[in-house]
Amino acid sequence: MTRKATERAVSRRGFIKGSTLATLATAAGAGTAASLFGCAPQSAQSKGELAQTGSNGVVANEIPEEGEIIWQSCCHCGFVACPLKCHVVDGTLRWIDNDTDGDDEFGGVSFRSCLKARSVRKWINSPDRLKYPMKRVGKRGSGEFERISWDEALDIIAEKYRYTLDTYGPEAFFLCATGTRNYPIQRLFNLTGGHLGTINSESNGQIAQTANYLFGFDSQTFDCAGGLGSNTSAIKDADCGLFFGCGSGESRMCGMGEVYEVAKAREAGIPVAFVDYRLGEGSSGNPDEWFPIYPGTDGALASAIAYVIISEEKHDKAFLDKYVVGFDADTMPESAPANSSYMDYIMGTGYDNIPKTPEWAAPICGLPSEKITYLAHFITEHETCFITQGFGPQRRHNGEWNAAAIAALSIITGNIGREGTCPGLNGKGMQMNFDGGMWNSVPIGENPVTKKISISGRFNAIDHPLEMTALTDGIQGGDKLEVGIKFLALYEAGCFGNSSSDLNWAATILEDESKCEFILGCDVIMSTSLPFCDIILPDLMYQERMNMVSTVTGGSALGFVFGRPVQEPQFECRLSYDWVADLAERLGLRDEFTEGKTWEDWMETRYEEYSRPSAPNGNAPSFQEGLEMGFWRDPVQAVPFIALKDYVDDPEGRPRTTPSGKIELYSERLATIRDTWTFHNGDRDVVRPVPSYFPEIEGVADINDTYPLLFSTWKAKNQFHSRYQVIEELQQACRHCLWINPIDAESRGIQNGDTLRVFNDRGEVQIMARVTSRIMPGVVGMPHAHRREIVDGVDIGANANTLSGHHWSPISKNCPSTGSTLVQVEKA
């Protein structure tokens, strides 16, 4: 009887699914809701009957023991690092709570992590963990490995290390990690002569360059470095907010990130508008806030908004004259030719001589001209507009220009350096100092190799290094590369699957053992990158080691996690610092590497010397006090950081690092780059000295019959890059789908839930369809970094970068691994 009942239950779920699909296909009306829930409407029960059945206390579900509370952090998902209140029972992590103190208001908000952090128990106890050192036995990429001992692994690594150093020198060493610095092996690299460096982060390489040329930095605070503007919590003091390409509902989704700050602002009566090609979760329930444009056209929209503002003389001329170079002829540098100001570009009196009217922009970006005018008035009719952008608009072939054109809107309206403003850049995280991007580590020392490549140039530097020069590939610290990458250390998934474009091409480069001769991987779970490694070492999870990390928030609060291990190391997993020390010993450098210190010793040193002094209110606890607390929250109410405030308050005393010391809407440095560099993509690589728009490669201007759909990606809710992907509960909660508009689906006979082929000349992926009006017609997209799995040449894991193109942006030479890609879609 029980079995029969279960079958019924299953078949009912099948009915729900089927009826929903049918309804979608016919776009039928009110029946939809009833069909999902209404298959068995029930009559109400009488109170009398209820009293009989409800007379006793019911049996509650079992709940776990409190256990011992140990604080730890989540993985640091590129922005936030949520504290985890781990409940450990019998030496094992049993359940996770969030910070339960604090309140719901700006300035003291409690730290509430997202679904990823709440699944860490499944992560650290995953059966898919790397357990032992392994040596590759099949060809590169085959995934065939055999277990070896730590001694054998370290002996092999030491031999390859010496060989590489003797044969090629330090420039042949390279570290590739998920945008992170300060891994222990870098300290060893730097003790043996250094390693080839990288210029940009993959996250924000383009906007970092934009900020450099447009705003420069403050030489004391480095404000605007990395393309970071004000804390998003500053929006509480604005009259409205305008967000370009901000997927904060997915990428900064925890309870002290941007998305909550926007919700609070909305409820406080501060209107917000989101410009994006998809209706992101930040506007769920509030679709009026969504202004859809085609990906890669932010520069066109922003230029047209500027046209309206300048035409109506609503720009802040006094601000521009005092703080800015190059808005109009009044503030142009001597070297600039006539009619080359920003205003000349916008009004059509210079450059391409096209007035950037809303009617010009509407067919380019897909937003009606009256909506463009509305957005211009949205800015000018409010005294203070908080203007910001996510990393999406810049992570494209024309990304530097999208970023610059957006930031120009803050500049021309004087929405800079005062309460409630952001200079059109990314929302800066509020944090204390900690090493690299992720957590405190050992000091890595100085890198004697000064030469650096764009981080997207790593496969080029393996494949054809001797062709790479300063003027063609943006090499810094030297004119050209003398040797390719021969010893590659991969930490934590990064490198190949997560952020590199055109993976089929990249795979052919890694597979060739004559190019990069040795690849060392260190990780916790088999990633897309690791099958290309020669040796794989099993790392500890953050939660299994002492882990010192500042929380990073949107400006709502400040805290620091003093993480202790929640459980003993499993299998043969080892702390990276310890095995690098053993490797150093094989190279005769143990004492130099460790300076006699354990990892725990370094944690205390780094906290006391680097992190603790950076607490803005000078009240952070000592290391020992912190260890007892586990998590420290600053009791002083957080005050949002306002970018460029020091400059606006004191322009002579706090000049920017630009050549003029001012904000440069006209950049002589960019004019020089335009005149002296040789560009990979010929006249498709446009460089102008003023913020402007040009059509990206494989963007709206290149749509064709073979590949008619713009392809773009965003951050998944349920994984950080590929991290956490092995957790079945997370995959069930958030299915990996291709979003496609009903118009594009209907013409292809595609229904919600169908299996699709998505392809272009570079590759093909197989993925489930999500037919939704939340993405523009003509655009398809998916979360990036799903694990790649090639079967008969098709990526059935559906990693977006199997499709993405390797089109370097003109200035930073960063790859648009999340866009600038055309595809076709068919039912599989």
Added chain:
Amino acid sequence: MTQYGFYFDSSRCTGCKTCELVCKDYHDLGPDILFRRIYDFEGGSWEKTSEGAWEKTAFNYHLAISCNHCDNPACVENCPTGAMQKDAETGLVNSNPEVCIGCGTCQKSCPYDAPRIDAELSISRKCDGCLARVRNDEQPMCVGACPLRALEFGPIDELREKHGDLCQVAPLPEPTTSPNLVIGSCQAIDSDTYNLDEGYVANPLEVE
């Protein structure tokens, strides 16, 4: 008896599913049992304009729904063994695993799809409002975890006084069991721009 219930704010919810995963972690549910489900309700259409741009009526909102601990729970009424009961003190509803035979009648009769059959244990399992915590004066786990603070829990009279008595929006069925649920509305629901009749649950596999 003080009847308890949930408040859900559809204007705040981002569909992040933290509530769902917190519940799974705390109650150790594994991949096959779902106490709190997040419905992605969306729809609307697009039309190309004469200047080559797009006008849209696209909308979305989420509903995070667990058990509504109804005044007249159909699962209790239809349970053939009496395993499914309503708590005398809090009005929260749960099944007694010692009595339940896993026949699935509760799941079939619930308008909200709340009870689930644990195939391994052959019993019905569902959200009990974290009754053990509530008896200890603590909030249900999902409420304390929501990053957007879109969930509240408490005496239903207090929630209705604070937030009104809306308990049905698409795609929820007409209430026939007196659910103890209060829904905070959102712009997509309130605005005439959006035709909710065109909406559908876009993530059927994620709530099954």
